[in-house]
Amino acid sequence: MTDTPQNFRCEIEGGIATLRLDRPDRKNPLTFESYAELRDWFRALPYRDDVKAVVFGSNGGNFCSGGDVHDIIGPLTKMTMKELLAFTRMTGDLVKAMINCHKPVIAAADGVCVGAGAIVAMASDLRVATPETKTAFLFTKVGLAGCDMGACAMLPRIIGQGRASELLYTGRSMSAEEGQAWGFWNKVVPAAELDAAAQDMAARIAAGPNFGHMMTKTMLNQEWSMSLEQAIEAEAQAQAICMQTEDFTRAYNAFVAKEKPVFEGD
Template identity: 50%
Template sequence: MHAIAPETFHYALEDGVATLTLSRPDRLNSLTFDVYRELGDTLEVMNAHDEVRSVVLTGAGRAFCSGGDVEDIIGELFARDMQGLVAFTRATGRLIANIRKLRRPVIAAVNGVAVGAGAVIALACDVRICSEKAKFGFIFPQVGLCGADMGAAYLLPRVVGLGHASELLFTGDIIGAEHALRIGLANRVVPAEDCVAEARKLALRLASGPAFAHGMTKQMLESEHTMALDAAIEAEAQVQAICMQHPDFRTAFEAWQKKAPPTFAGASKPWQKS
């Protein structure tokens, strides 16, 4: 098993919650080739780490992520041929795919600006807790590029609907946190100083929950997107039967009998609402 020790961003694990913090605040946490690669690698290997039960993804300083670094990436791309350009765009898409493939809940603590690739990274997370200062922008058209990048045209309509997604991807407009909340891009908006803490609070709750079942939930949210209703109901019937054979099901029942919060397999402590 690969140890999780990234060099291009900060990683911390506590109480089952892995916090990944993009750590180039002087560059608004813009992405370099190395960050793309290492962040994608880290998300990929997390599936083999049972100690990771939920994930918080955020940025240091006043930005979540401002997208690809103009100096490190954009200038270099002009020197590439078509084969080299496709290799790059596939590498950026791999990062998004690995967020969706990770069988752990991923919470984005959108503490500030999230534009370009940064907006797509936040979009790919399962839940977005946003600072009141957060801004989103799928700004690809502003630099002469297609709005469909890194899976944005697949994911965004699923989150906000086709009409809102079309407007955002065609115009590249930057929207604030309240606008994002209104269309469903933000799950909740909180004071700036509470953003990461609120994301971590939710992540802790999920980390103390049934990890096996949460993994199944994320798998089914992905798989059922292309199923007919009958196929989805049958798939859920089989998945739920599998979950009923997991020890967590009996644990929850026995805790209910004792009127106590359950401690699920691998969780450091039960979740209790404060």
């Protein structure tokens, strides 16, 4: 099955949706239109049973070069404050849509992964890179603050406050080696193996208990603002709900029969 979005590519096979920005000649920048269409696609994802995991892949040797200089940066310099706030809220809505899409998202980044592209990778649940991947939060390079699309909240939780501060103040590139050592990248593989590694990771997740995965993603995000006591109670409630699922019963029956469980997401 293939979705037909206007501003990015989407292919769905085996419960895995693979997205790619489709301007490889420009290193896949984002535009006003692609921001909005990606936001709407992720917003609709909780209601789709045909997608169990998402791979946000690269195209032409690069992941994403951020906001298009001519299509976005130029027009922004001529906008009113009201228009600018509408834009920054829309870009933040893409991150919120990814966080709340109920499905695990895997970023598979090769080459350039900067600006809003780095944010998309950051907002994903899991991240795979190549040795050639260069990641930079470039916002100060264009005279802006590093606090864009949730970076000051999310990046320190992934790589630590000091490292995040350095990247957000300086806008310098983080190498793939640094990113893996700091916990930003889950895995670094040769470029020729990037797609296969991300698809394999997605397939293993998609074969699991998808209702349980939805609950895991929900708790990972909600517990940021909870006390430890609140988090433990929330997880008790979440796990009790999961124990009502058929997948939980299937897993038990398979264990008794010494078989591998086949989960169906209900």
